Amino acid sequence: MFEIDWNILLPSLVVAGLVLVVLCVDIIRPDNKGGVSGYLSLLGVGVAIWVSLSLWGRSPTHGLGGMLFLDNYALFFNLIILAGTGLTIFVSTGFLEREEGGRSEYYLLILAATLGMMLMAAGADLIVIFLGIELMSIALYILVGFFRRRTDSNEGSMKYLLLGAFATGFLLYGIALVYGSTGTTNLREIELAVAQGRVYTHPMLLGGVALLIVGFAFKVSAVPFHMWAPDVYQGAPTAITGFMSAGPKAAAFAAFFRVMVASLGDLSGDWSGAIWMLAALTMTVGNLGALSQRNIKRMLAYSSVAHAGYVLVALVAANERGIAGGVFYLLAYAFMNIGAFAVIVALGRKGDENLEISGYAGVGFRHPGIGLAMTLFMVSLAGLPPTAGFFGKFQIFSAAVEAGYIWLTVIGVLNSLVSVYFYLGVVVSMYMRQPVGQAHAVSMTPFARVALLTASLGTLYIGLAPTSLLQMARQTVSALL
């Protein structure tokens, strides 16, 4: 009865063990400012990446009483999540020192959130997905308010907490209704129950699905459930904003895709219209909102809303190319967005974070390396070739055309055109505006340099040589369809 296939548990177990080790370090040396924890976390994240890669390509299994999956889909998301976590830790070391917020709980919370995300990607039961979402969210609530003497950080945290817990209520009610109408919370058994028509009352199931969509739409910040995103992104410590936009978003999509396509795929006639509306609204409102922003973190927050819309297009298409494209896009997005936030961290100084886009005037000449990297990230976010962003978007839109959603594709492409304006606005500011005031020295720690370099190379590599990664993304699809 208690035969455990440890392979299924292994990636999560590594991160869970890491959380406990970092906690022990904190117990043994409570005055430690987080230095040791940072190195330990990096090491552990490296091990977890290695474990995930070595498990790649096995035939999909599930275990622990049907609670967890081990398939390429979960492993690919593990890679996205762990890459996001690793890059964030690299960015954070110098950042925490500068802002004097260095405490070892910071890494503890990041790792706990990472564990939650991995459970979301691997969850084979709505219980596990729910626990994963909450483990991630609760850790993020604290991280957003980590600078507890700063009012904006506090406020972002409180808004995130209240709205996040509100959304959790809807998600849970959705789970309850799905459980009531199918008699199970296990994803595979829900799929069977729906396929064989063993549903007690169909309207209740549809109500449950609708509430699930509301809950997930909140977590991926889709319009009209995006109200929290700009405030939280702006208020959070910059390194955490980057973290939130990569891993948690990818993990929320991982669970969203798995639940909708794998378990409720037979009902797609009922939900795809709703997701269509969500996708169109999310892309449009996100991009239009970003147009008028002067603060770069707020601009990237709206941009992150818009990008959630592009990935939702992949969910509407729900075909092989679409899911592979969505998964691939989330990987690309993690690299380019964390890279952009690494630049924002690098250009800030103690006491002045320099977040106005107009403050970036002349950066391209004063700090050529940083300027070049930021240009790359902005071009990639705008989706221009030859970057990662272009290739990912191309995959998603061609999948939508393949599935016959011409109008949605048109809306998406028009939105991409709009987005070019504000992304390139940053580049214009860096290269074509006269700098105001005197130049400030930019001091980047070696760790931050590594992060920036990795993110840039990743963005370039994914854009120029996407074949192997796209191949991997295609191998994940069989888990869902």
Next chain:
Amino acid sequence: MAVATSHYLILSAILFSIGVAGVLTRRNAIVIFMCIELMLNAVNLAFVAFARHLGQADGQVFVFFVMAVAAAEVAVGLAIIIAVFRNRETVDVAEVNLLKW
């Protein structure tokens, strides 16, 4: 007349709606938080009712997890609200508005 499953579900729906209405209309962060807890407990009631109706334990197990998670959320939530109060001397969500659209 015996109490049927549907009665529990209706009660659960009413409690959930009261919670939602409270979140949308109240302005004190603590009261909003209490309304959210009401929503979660409404869900718990639905889970237990379904579990009894279906004659299985899955739903009840889910309730244990919801309770544990809700406790963690409350602890973190109270800490955050206290932090806001220390900085701003208010927990009125209409007054906590540094970050604007």
Next chain:
Amino acid sequence: MLSDYLPIVLLLVIAAGFAAVNLGITHLVGPRKPNPVKLSPYESGVPNIGDARLRFSVKFYLVAMLFIIFDIEVVFLYPWAVVFKDLLAQGTFVFTEMVVFLGVLVLGLAYVWRKGGLEWD
């Protein structure tokens, strides 16, 4: 029969009516000369000091939070204890499992202790 209860209902109605009428009459007819002593919450009791809504120490919150977290974990112990004997026959895994779970909780407690969360002053 239900009609047997009619006298009791009548009695209830009359009693309630008598009280209501008396209260109403005193309210309408009685003279009213308020003064501060009469208006105080306990007219002939101890004079009250200050507002009841005083702010109390934030330390209570900390204790409440810690209590809630460690208290709620018992919900997992209870079902475990119910099935413990049956499952123990199939190996010690069921025991190890709970040791690991409690071990994680003890680590949390150690953290709280070490960070001074349990100290009142």
